[in-house]
Amino acid sequence: MTLIDVENLNVGYGDLQVLWDVSMTVEEDESVIAIVGPNGAGKTTLLKTLSGLLEPTSGTIEIFGEDTSEYSPEEIIEHGFVQVPEERNLFDDMSVYDNLRMGSYRHREQFEETREEVVNMFPVLEERRNQHAGTLSGGEQQMLAIGRGLMAQPKMLAFDEPSGALAPQLAERVFEKIEEISDDIPVLLVEQHVDRALELADRAYLLENGRIVTEGTGDDLLESDHVREAYLRG
Incomplete structure (x- = not known):
């Protein structure tokens, strides 16, 4: 069963387009899906759109088999997709x-x-x-x-930069808890610590300039020359 199916998603703020033809899936047998990329790539915009906080310009979003493109945030939470935002709120x-x-x-x-x-x-x-x-x-x-x-x-829990502003030891504890949660609940993870996100991920998407440029298993992206050069040096 496909838990999330996003097809050709375009999203913007007014006249400023942020996401371009984004397509991605999350399958039932996947515990952690990571979305990685630089600041400003559109990762948070993607999560906000999935959560109903932003309305797509075009494209489709299906969550747990239902078209949620026009659902309110409350309806999406009730449907089972819950986000832990970067700001914690x-x-x-x-x-x-x-x-x-x-x-x-x-x-x-x-x-x-x-x-x-x-x-x-x-x-x-x-x-x-x-x-x-x-x-x-x-x-x-x-x-x-x-x-x-x-x-x-939740039927799925999405995290936006869960390690943000935390000391390394505390960030590691958060990653351990996310891994524990993913044993029972699928996790969609947006994270700046690219190496840890990819280590946890069954599958991952690299988002740059509002577009998906690479996808594969977490190990595939860890071994990618582009990912290693751009995000894992040092």
Whole structure:
């Protein structure tokens, strides 16, 4: 079964076109799909379009077999595609507990059961349950953002730069958690740490200047001369 099928997607902001004829798929047997490329390539725009935050100029998007091109963000979340944004977008003045409650607003009756699963994965969220989200460390905020995404009971979880602004040790912990999550939930990963993203990926797409220029297994892209020269030097 094809989980995501994007065909000839064009997206822009007003008169500025950002994505050009982007086509990609995610298959049922793939745990991690990585989208890599330089800053400004259109990776976040692609995720926002899949999430319903941007409307495509043309092209089609099917998620779990349904055309979601005109779905609202709320409808796409309800459909099972959930994004953890780069900005995290936590409710800073609300407690950790209440942020998790907000994530489960469509599954309120299963809140405690799902919350228990989340805090088993991220014990710090139970330790900080009454603390305001805005007072957490960067790593703790990222764990909360991921936990809140899981509270929505996604069929697929998309991450936009999950290691952004984190120290290397904390970034590695985030990658470990993403790998753990991908054992049960397919992951769509946009990440600047190209080497780690490709190491995790079953398949990967290289996006440059708004176009898919290379696709293949994570190992294929790790061995690509172009990828090694442009993104993996040093």
